[in-house]
Amino acid sequence: xxxxxxxxxxxxxxxxxxxxxxxxxxxxxxxxxxxxxxxxxxxxxxxxxxxxxxxxxxxxxxxxxxxxxxxxxxxxxxxxxxxxxxxxxxxxxxxxxxxxxxxxxxxxxxxxxxxxxxxxxxxxxxxxxxxxxxxxxxxxxxxxxxxxxxxxxxxxxxxxxxxxxxxxxxxxxxxxxxxxxxxxxxxxxxxxxxxxxxxxxxxxxxxxxxxxxxxxxxxxxxxxxxxxxxx
Numbered sequence: 551x552x553x554x555x556x557x558x559x560x561x562x563x564x565x566x567x568x569x570x571x572x573x574x575x576x577x578x579x580x581x582x583x584x585x586x587x588x589x590x591x592x593x594x595x596x597x598x599x600x601x602x603x604x605x606x607x608x609x610x611x612x613x614x615x616x617x618x619x620x621x622x623x624x625x626x627x628x629x630x631x632x633x634x635x636x637x638x639x640x641x642x643x644x645x646x647x648x649x650x651x652x653x654x655x656x657x658x659x660x661x662x663x664x665x666x667x668x669x670x671x672x673x674x675x676x677x678x679x680x681x682x683x684x685x686x687x688x689x690x691x692x693x694x695x696x697x698x699x700x701x702x703x704x705x706x707x708x709x710x711x712x713x714x715x716x717x718x719x720x721x722x723x724x725x726x727x728x729x730x731x732x733x734x735x736x737x738x739x740x741x742x743x744x745x746x747x748x749x750x751x752x753x754x755x756x757x758x759x760x761x762x763x764x765x766x767x768x769x770x771x772x773x774x775x776x777x778x779x780x781x
Contacts, residue, residue, distance in 0.1 A: 577611035578619065586615050590622065665718060665746070667711040669729070675702035711742055719745040 582605065589601055596604075602612045616622045634642070653660035677699040685694055707723040719742050727733060 577607045578615060582607065582611075583615055583619050586612060587620055590616070590620070662714045665711055665713045665742070667709055669707055669709040669723075671705045672708050673702045674704045674706060709737065711745070718742065718749060 585605055586601060589596060589604060598609055598612050598616070601616075602609045605612065649660065683694075683696055687693065706725065707727075707729070709721045709723060710717060711719040711721070721737055721741055723729065723733075
């Protein structure tokens with residue numbers, strides 16, 4: 551009886567002291583990591599479930615391989631107004647190189663005389679964001695409340711002109727006005743030229759609008775660029 555108890559105790563001690571081997575990493579092996587990476591490189595829009603079904607492993611294993619082993623994450627595409635073609639990109643590069651060469655030839659005085667503009671639609675009323683309305687409070691005080699206010703549906707087109715030193719003119723286009731070349735010409739004669747004269751008068755000099763350039767390399771839309779000439 552004692553010998554049987556001794557054998558049982560020794561066998562139990564040997565089982566408890568024996569180090570446990572980790573389970574084999576069949577799902578996250580090197581071959582599986584390479585296979586998952588190849589599937590992602592072939593089609594970057596595959597979902598985790600699709601990759602798991604094609605690879606024959608669990609969804610959790612694929613998620614771990616993508617995030618921990620491959621350091622990857624799935625992001626949405628960023629919206630851009632237009633996708634320039636190769637000709638558009640080449641035209642932009644040529645225009646930038648020409649402007650840099652011209653600026654270098656006149657001792658870096660070209661860009662300081664350039665006035666450009668852009669336009670955007672702005673709502674008549676834009677409510678403050680949730681972060682802007684945040685305020686401090688004590689733990690025993692009630693949280694603040696505010697009414698839900700939507701952005702105004704009525705919008706106004708705003709044209710902004712600026713040079714290397716900052717904004718020259720902010721012009722609100724009247725409601726119902728069609729933006730054409732004639733509209734730009736009226737703004738140049740009645741607004742921007744006067745704004746440039748007032749700005750340069752503070753420096754003790756005068757200026758005139760000598761030229762207007764507009765590049766069509768952006769695929770149909772452009773921001774006019776004007777040259778200010780010192781007199």
